[in-house]
Amino acid sequence: MRLSRYFLPVLKETPSEAQIVSHRLMLRAGMIKQSSAGIYSWLPLGFKVLKNIEKIVHEEQVRAGHIPMLMPTLQSADLWKESGRYDAYGPEMLRIRDRQDRDMLYGPTNEEMITDIFRSRVSSYKDLPLTLYHIQWKFRDEIRPRFGVMRGREFLMKDGYNFDLTKEDALHAYNRHLVSYLRTYERMGLQAIPMRADSGPIGGDDTHEFLVLADTGESEVFYDAEITDLKFGKREIDYDSVEACQAVLEEFTSRYARTDETHDEALFNEVPEERRRVARGIEVGQIFYFGTKYSDAMNATVQGPDGKPVAVHMGSHGIGVSRLLGAIIEASHDDKGIIWPEGVTPFHVGIVNLKSGDAEADAACEALYDSFTKLGLEPLYDDRNERAGGKFATMDLIGLPWRITVGPRGLKNGIVELTSRRTGESEELPPEEAVAKVA
Numbered sequence: 001m002r003l004s005r006y007f008l009p010v011l012k013e014t015p016s017e018a019q020i021v022s023h024r025l026m027l028r029a030g031m032i033k034q035s036s037a038g039i040y041s042w043l044p045l046g047f048k049v050l051k052n053i054e055k056i057v058h059e060e061q062v063r064a065g066h067i068p069m070l071m072p073t074l075q076s077a078d079l080w081k082e083s084g085r086y087d088a089y090g091p092e093m094l095r096i097r098d099r100q101d102r103d104m105l106y107g108p109t110n111e112e113m114i115t116d117i118f119r120s121r122v123s124s125y126k127d128l129p130l131t132l133y134h135i136q137w138k139f140r141d142e143i144r145p146r147f148g149v150m151r152g153r154e155f156l157m158k159d160g161y162n163f164d165l166t167k168e169d170a171l172h173a174y175n176r177h178l179v180s181y182l183r184t185y186e187r188m189g190l191q192a193i194p195m196r197a198d199s200g201p202i203g204g205d206d207t208h209e210f211l212v213l214a215d216t217g218e219s220e221v222f223y224d225a226e227i228t229d230l231k232f233g234k235r236e237i238d239y240d241s242v243e244a245c246q247a248v249l250e251e252f253t254s255r256y257a258r259t260d261e262t263h264d265e266a267l268f269n270e271v272p273e274e275r276r277r278v279a280r281g282i283e284v285g286q287i288f289y290f291g292t293k294y295s296d297a298m299n300a301t302v303q304g305p306d307g308k309p310v311a312v313h314m315g316s317h318g319i320g321v322s323r324l325l326g327a328i329i330e331a332s333h334d335d336k337g338i339i340w341p342e343g344v345t346p347f348h349v350g351i352v353n354l355k356s357g358d359a360e361a362d363a364a365c366e367a368l369y370d371s372f373t374k375l376g377l378e379p380l381y382d383d384r385n386e387r388a389g390g391k392f393a394t395m396d397l398i399g400l401p402w403r404i405t406v407g408p409r410g411l412k413n414g415i416v417e418l419t420s421r422r423t424g425e426s427e428e429l430p431p432e433e434a435v436a437k438v439a
């Protein structure tokens, strides 16, 4: 992409409405624009990162054996009346009436709808296990939408639902989700710690939230410092293996880690004092096992091996896809701007032409541009006729992992400058070597 042809409306001033750094940086970097409270347009740069995050979520779900689909945003109230949640959900639910006077709602989550799909299309235990998921916009009429996309009213969520014949199978599905979530967050450069949580309006007994530690997080968290040393890393896992998934769950949840909702002071005090941490965190996902709560209420049964109907065991599992942009920025920025982890960056490398219009500099930038494109990498080329200082500031603000600076003086000696956004270190080297380093 050439910056002269892109739409990157960066803001010079710090927007006064933004209270936390990720919100400020997303506005300043031209990623989002609020359209009304808690509802945002995703401008091209923000949209690109959102799509990258979505792609990682998809890849890791498919790897775990879960099946993508898509359900609508608007739902009929009937199903929610059946489950009993139409009244229970309260004012967070946006209720809508259509021209036929039918009660509709903008889905805050999809347990009812997926259970209805399941009961109308699946009748035998032979079709189990089954885990379906989608990535779709949700609406919750949050009492205090704030912090930009972190607590929006309209937000993008991945929500997955497992259907199993037995509790054991459903717990295996739960564990698969835990493993796939660990992988997902790590690929985004994030450490998200599974913490024992409270099930809230979804209901159920087993649930973990995934929290990214950050001072601006809305949850208070209590944990054993040892837990932050755990990394899933590049290990391969057989998702079909009950033992392998269970072992990961045990590894990542055996130390004390709880949110304020389930915090137990006495248990916490058993952790050696020097390892006890009280901090704040951002909830970027949650997994639930809730047994037959919805299948009982909505009569979702399959024919069991003995021919008798069995209510299926279910769970639901969510990732806050749009919230993750805020969480990643909270975890990765400096005073100049965002520092994107490689896994989600909107462009792989920025090319800064110090003297647009200079034949040699233009040609060198074009050549770099072609080399990256041929390698399947996406460069953002600042070809505008502007001061170098402004170009650097924009590149620092939008946080691409690498910047290549090209000017007539360096080119006389056959070199360009390669700068790492994260370390700030620069080195001078021939263009081909700069390309090789980035790739």
Ligand code: ATP
Pocket: 109, 140, 142, 149, 150, 151, 152, 153, 154, 155, 156, 157, 283, 284, 285, 286, 318, 319, 320, 321, 322, 323
């Ligand atoms: P919170 O406690 O922050 O209100 P929640 O527990 O109500 O979140 P879940 O029902 O668990 O949310 O939804 C799954 C995920 O969706 C959450 O872990 C979070 O990452 C994301 N999410 C929930 N509400 C919002 C929101 N208003 N804006 C952006 N993301 C959200």
Ligand code: MG
Pocket: none
């Ligand atoms: Mg909530």
Ligand code: MG
Pocket: 283
């Ligand atoms: Mg919560």
Ligand code: MG
Pocket: 209, 283, 285, 286
């Ligand atoms: Mg939650």
